[in-house]
Amino acid sequence: MSCCSGRCTLIALCFLQLIATVERQVFDFLGYMWAPIIGNFFQIICVILGLFGTYQYRPRYIVVYCTWGVLWVAWNIFIICVYLELGSLTVETPALTLGAPQSISWWREHGIGCQASNATATSTNPVVTGCLLDFTYVEMIHAAIQIVLAIVGFIYGIYVVYMFTEEDDSFDFIGGFDSYSAYQAPQKTSHMQLQPMYVDGPAVE
Template sequence: MGCCSGRCTLIFICTLQLVLALERQVFDFLGYQWAPILANFFHIIMVILGLFGTIQYRPRYIVVYTVWAALWVAWNVFIICYYLDVGGLSKDSDLLTFNISAHHSWWSEHGPGCVRREMPEAPGVRTTESHSYITVMGCLMDYQYIEVVHSGTQILVALLGFVYACYVVSAITEEEDSFDFIGGFDPFPLYHVNEKPSHLLLKPMYLST
């Protein structure tokens, strides 16, 4: 397969997926979103596995990447439903933090144009037990839509990776089958069958003399 083939395209897609996954991992860490952090970690491992399999012509590794790409699409569909409150899910729940903390998406307070203000619960005397309410105003885009855009981008790239991974696996398999057919793994290639001994080729010359 040449440099402009589906194999090189899959390498580019895997590289792009790594960049997007690392970017998303950073913001999920900032928001203490433990479930997405674990999912991103496995995603990075599987993409590296698929990238290695593509470079080294290992179709089994690419098949594992293909299966994960389908699971990754399903996970991001769940994230979209979560932030859009679809199917009984609620973005205000602590599901993504495993109910360990009440943290939410980092974008909920640091989105484009957002102004973050802290308001103490009890003005006047502050104690170690007093809490602060955080108000966010002036956001150009609500945080749930930013998360939806992130997940939508992940779905699009994963679908492209799935399609090209299937193509690369089929192409590598066809090349291996064709190489085996012409005797690439046969210690006695087929072209030896049609060869004639040299003394038979010289026999007509002796007869003519």
């Protein structure tokens, strides 16, 4: 199978997903964002399963990867809705922090050009100014990248599972792991039939 095939493309996508998720996990740990931390953890496990299944020709692992990919897309869409504050959702929603104190996006105070003022030991919402890009957009960009990678990974995952299934069917058709060749009918008995030996000279009675 050539390196430009769907299998190699899916392997490359899994590596990209691992890199993007690990990077996101680091900053979620810094901000004590516990719900995203748990989600990232399961994402890393399922991507590793997809990577292993693709490399080792294990379609079931790829199916698990694709199934989780659907849930992962839904979770990241929810995160985007939270940072857009659609409906009753707000940035302070406990769905992301699981109610943990001092749990907030790391990018809120440490983005490019951000300067926190009036931040005290008891202040949970310091005034942040000068940010070149608001932390809500940073979080939404992270979520959007995950959505794109998950959708493309899902498509290639289904394609690779289909390819593996086609290869298994064609292999079984021409004999597969059967003891007999596809071009030789099996014997009625499992005993080896003795054949006469022809040697020079008269036949022995």
